[in-house]
Amino acid sequence: QKEVEQNSGPLSVPEGAIASLNCTYSDRGSQSFFWYRQYSGKSPELIMSIYSNGDKEDGRFTAQLNKASQYVSLLIRDSQPSDSATYLCAVKGNQGGKLIFGQGTELSVKP
Amino acid sequence: GAVVSQHPSRVICKSGTSVKIECRSLDFQATTMFWYRQFPKQSLMLMATSNEGSKATYEQGVEKDKFLINHASLTLSTLTVTSAHPEDSSFYICSARDKATYEQYFGPGTRLTVT
Numbered sequence: 001q002k003e004v005e006q007n008s009g010p011l012s013v014p015e016g017a018i019a020s021l022n023c024t025y026s027d028r029g030s031q032s033f034f035w036y037r038q039y040s041g042k043s044p045e046l047i048m049s050i051y052s053n054g055d056k057e058d059g060r061f062t063a064q065l066n067k068a069s070q071y072v073s074l075l076i077r078d079s080q081p082s083d084s085a086t087y088l089c090a091v092k093g094n095q096g097g098k099l100i101f102g103q104g105t106e107l108s109v110k111p
Numbered sequence: 112g113a114v115v116s117q118h119p120s121r122v123i124c125k126s127g128t129s130v131k132i133e134c135r136s137l138d139f140q141a142t143t144m145f146w147y148r149q150f151p152k153q154s155l156m157l158m159a160t161s162n163e164g165s166k167a168t169y170e171q172g173v174e175k176d177k178f179l180i181n182h183a184s185l186t187l188s189t190l191t192v193t194s195a196h197p198e199d200s201s202f203y204i205c206s207a208r209d210k211a212t213y214e215q216y217f218g219p220g221t222r223l224t225v226t
Contacts, residue, residue, distance in 0.1 A: 043204050043220040044155065088154060097208070098145070099215065103154040 003027060004091050006102035014110050019076040021105050023089030026070070032092035033065055035074045037085045038104065044088055048074065079109045113139050115207045117218035124195055124225055131191045132221045134205030140185040141207035145215070146178075149202040161188050185210065195225040 004025045013019045021035075032051055036044035048063040050056045050072065056063045062075040072091075076083055089102040114137040124130050134144055142163050147155040159175075161167040161182035169175045179191040188207075192199055204220040 041202075041222075043217045045217070097143070097213075098157055098160060099206070100157070101155045 002102075003093075003100045004089055004102035006087075006089050006105045008103055009106040010108050011105055012108045012110060013079050015079060015081060017079050017109075019079045019083065019107055019109070021074040021076075021087050021089075021107070023072045023074075023102055024070055025072070025089075025091045025100075027091065027093050027100075028067075028070060030091045030093050033063070033072045034090040034092070034099070035061075035063060035072075036088040036090060036101075037083075038088055039085045047087075076107075079107075081109045081111050083107060084109045113137075113207075113209060113214065113216045115205065115216045115218040117203075117205055117221050119221060120219060121222045122224070124223070126196055126225055127194055129191055129193045130195055130223060131189055132203055132205075132223075134188045134190070134207065134218050136186045136207040136209075136216070139207075139212075139216075140210040141188075142185060142210045143208040144182055144188040145206040145208070146180060146188075146190050147204045147206065149204060149220075155204060158190075192223065195223070197225045199223065200225045 006023050035048045038044040050063040050065045060077045064073045086104040086106045088104045090099045116135045118133045144161050146158045149155045158173045159167045159169045161180045167180035182188040205218045208215045
């Protein structure tokens, strides 16, 4: 089992819709969870971090964490074509604070 | 905000040569830097963790004699790909952890092509 799993997609949504991205992780002791956005040929950029169960909202983005289910998600409201990118879920474990990445979900927002 | 730079951004080298990639934290001190590699359509794979003034810790399957990492100061880490081969062609990304805040910031990446 991979440490961090995501659906690779591609996930296609129309402009203005809600995009829902999901991620599961295997290390129950993980404490920190992150969503990164990566455009083709570029380095990842941090969108959201979440550390406790529940929802965390930042503008059009909402991260949700459920530690009991070992599940973290990212919702993007009012999706825009500029949101088209690969979204990487990352989990920080207890071993030296390493960030472990999922394989990423490719999101395409159609005008 | 915190900035991490990498140099060069792109490099093409011949098979058998060595290439050095620099990673610098520009406005913060980084006791720990991480080196990742990303192949096309794949995720970031952690190669090694480097701590200032000590030897790097390599992930399983990463050859420490091929990927030499030096973290000589609180703002600079280098990755040297020795005797490069075409299969080493990849996108190499460093990340630096702020000594004060523990936040982790990514560099812009280095595209290595070995011909």
